[in-house]
Amino acid sequence: MTSSTITDPRTDRAFFGHPRGLGTLFGIEMWERFSYYGMQASLTLYLYYEVAGSNPGLGLPKATAISLVGAYGGLVYVSTIAGCWVADRVLGAERTLFFSAVLVMIGHIALAVLPGFLGLGVGLAGVALGSGGVKGNASTVVGTLYGDNDERRDAGFSLFYMGTNTGALLGPLLTGLTRTTLGFHYAFGAAAIGMAAGLTQYTIRRRNLGTEASVVPNPLPRSRWARVAGAAGGVVAVGVVLTLTGVITAANLSTVVVLVCGLATVVYFAVILTSSKITMVERSRVWSFIPLFITNAVFWSLYQQQFTVVEIYGNGRTDRNLFGWEMPTEWVTAFNPVFIILLAPVFALLWIRLGPCQPSTPIKFGLGTVIMGLAFLLFLPWASGVGPTTPLLALVAILLVFTIGELLISPIGLSLATKISPRVFRSQTVALYFLSVALGTAMSGSLAGYYSPQHEAPYFGLLGVAAIIVGLVVIGLRPLISRLMAGVR
DSSP states (O other): OOGGGOOOTTTOOTBTTBOHHHHHHHHHHHHHHHHHHHHHHHHHHHHHSOTTSSSOOOOOOHHHHHHHHHHHHHHHHHHHHHHHHHIIIIIOHHHHHHHHHHHHHHHHHHHHHSOHHHHHHHHHHHHHHHHHHHHHHHHHHHHHTSOTTOTTHHHHHHHHHHHHHHHHHHHHHHHHHHHHHTOHHHHHHHHHHHHHHHHHHHHHHGGGGOSGGGOOSSOOOGGGHHHHHHHHHHHHHHHHHHHHTTSSOTTTHHHHHHHHHHHHHHHHHHHHHTOTTSOHHHHHHHHHHHHHHHHHHHHHHHHGGGGTHHHHHHHHTEEOEETTEEOOGGGGGGHHHHHHHHHHHHHHHHHHHHGGGSOOHHHHHHHHHHHHHHHHHTTGGGTTOOSSOEEHHHHHHHHHHHHHHHHHHHHHHHHHHHHHOOGGGHHHHHHHHHHHHHHHHHHHHHHHTTOOGGGHHHHHHHHHHHHHHHHHHHHHTHHHHHHHTTTOO
């Protein structure tokens, strides 16, 4: 690294008016999401397709498959805690991001080459742990590219989120075609190749990220490393024992993850709020995050059902015939990222144009959750039907509403976590944000178990109304939340 290649990210505007490091992170996030969503688009089908079919899966009951997918999604976000803790205490955010991406690639390779449940266990463990490290730390590194009062920050996160959804679009399209022509394991192999591409470009361009992302803000004393390793090993051992004794099963795993996330939430907030290393202003800002944390979990408990309920709905209740050709089921999950790619620049420009006049974070969170509830209510005109009677265009319109709600809450939540984070809990505050996503994702798996085509009206209706109520409550609490945020919008 020579002086000619080093640019202060906070003054750099080489990437569409943003630091060029944002382009580097855009690339690694795009390819990681390509592999993640490409694999996840086929995962539900792989779990419940018949073992003896023309495109053999694992033959699990649909309810068990849904629970596993919800639990797996929740564990991905839970693992951000471990990834961000390692970043804050051991490696720094940038190095943790790199090694986590390597682990993601290894997980996809295992899914592609190892047979049956062995490949499923090893592969999903690798992807879950690695994706958790990538997600939390990529967002943290994006935050280090901007100054505290840089009004480009929210717009930068919206562009970064566009990278997420570029990968989320391309992944299901390619793996869906690969799955229908060659089979599930080839689809998982395509995901591994995508992650390898992301690692290659990141390795070449990581010098653009500056030095702040490599700092370990709260180093763990070497005298405590053995104690931490022992605690981690104990947690793994307890999980293995509970699984072998039948306490944790595939059918109840999403509920177990919900309980673990709830407990972890209480502990995490308590640790941060009682720390002597944070200031009064930092403590107030953490308090402001509690109602937003709850709202975010509710939002994701509905949104993440596009990979379980909505995919099953697309497979059995939606007419996917296009001029005599049946569209792969996985492509249903690609409509949302198409809308993100189209609308994310619009929202980014909107926030820049509005500047200090843009809605505050609590209003954005509340509106996003209300809109998500309305999206569920839009299923009601076709509820309780039999067979593929829902027009594809209707499902596309519903997913457009999903997208509008997502753009109001998801990139804003990432930005918020970097703005309210205490200095010594920088990465771990981002992990706390992702813990709310983990809680919502695991809840989506538990809730999806109640879905059936025969009871669609009460299912979509009750969940939609509940989300709307939660969104309106957080909008009503805006004055209190804004005071606690102490100057952060």
